Amino acid sequence: MSDREIIRPVREKEGTNVTFSPAVLEKIEKIKGRYPAGREKSALLPILHIAQEELGGYLSVDVMDYVASLLHIQPIEVYEVATFYTQYYLDPVGRHVIEVCRTGPCAICGGERISAYLAKKLNINPGETTSDGLFTLKEVECLGACGSAPVMQVNTQFYEFLTEEKIDQILEELRAQGNEDKPEKSKWIEKFF
Numbered sequence: 557m558s559d560r561e562i563i564r565p566v567r568e569k570e571g572t573n574v575t576f577s578p579a580v581l582e583k584i585e586k587i588k589g590r591y592p593a594g595r596e597k598s599a600l601l602p603i604l605h606i607a608q609e610e611l612g613g614y615l616s617v618d619v620m621d622y623v624a625s626l627l628h629i630q631p632i633e634v635y636e637v638a639t640f641y642t643q644y645y646l647d648p649v650g651r652h653v654i655e656v657c658r659t660g661p662c663a664i665c666g667g668e669r670i671s672a673y674l675a676k677k678l679n680i681n682p683g684e685t686t687s688d689g690l691f692t693l694k695e696v697e698c699l700g701a702c703g704s705a706p707v708m709q710v711n712t713q714f715y716e717f718l719t720e721e722k723i724d725q726i727l728e729e730l731r732a733q734g735n736e737d738k739p740e741k742s743k744w745i746e747k748f749f
């Protein structure tokens with residue numbers, strides 16, 4: 557059973573005080589301002605991406621509650637969105653989140669083999685993170701690039717027409733990056749402006 561096939565219990569409150577920096581809050585207000593008054597919920601998806609990136613790498617209950625308060629909506633409205641999309645993480649993840657498509661077209665074109673190869677190379681199962689915290693492996697549904705199957709997404713980057721040789725090369729490049737921070741220009745906060 558995948559982690560999306562059940563309603564995930566939200567984590568216990570951790571008692572942390574989460575808040576965006578003033579600079580990020582300013583940008584959040586600009587995103588909210590793109591929608592009519594009373595429709596702040598329309599800004600939920602981009603703000604969740606930013607929250608995930610800026611507030612610890614995953615959406616804890618405290619972070620989701622904070623987002624709900626910013627948008628003047630109920631926490632459950634945030635939980636139901638965050639638990640639906642695989643791009644939102646409800647638990648801590650590695651520096652590089654590898655999402656391999658397991659839907660029909662990719663599966664027919666070798667997606668299952670690619671996923672098994674990644675699991676073997678990383679020595680983890682789908683849903684797990686490597687002990688060095690560098691990689692999390694996930695199997696997800698259609699990534700919308702079926703014509704380039706088999707496909708995977710690593711963080712915000714797509715990789716298409718995958719082969720075992722390509723996987724070796726991609727892992728090598730990602731390992732070389734280590735745990736260094738994302739470049740500013742590839743952060744979600746920059747993508748929305």
Ligand code: FES
Pocket residue numbers: 657658659660661662663697698699700701702703705707
């Ligand atoms: S089936 Fe894999 S991207 Fe659509």
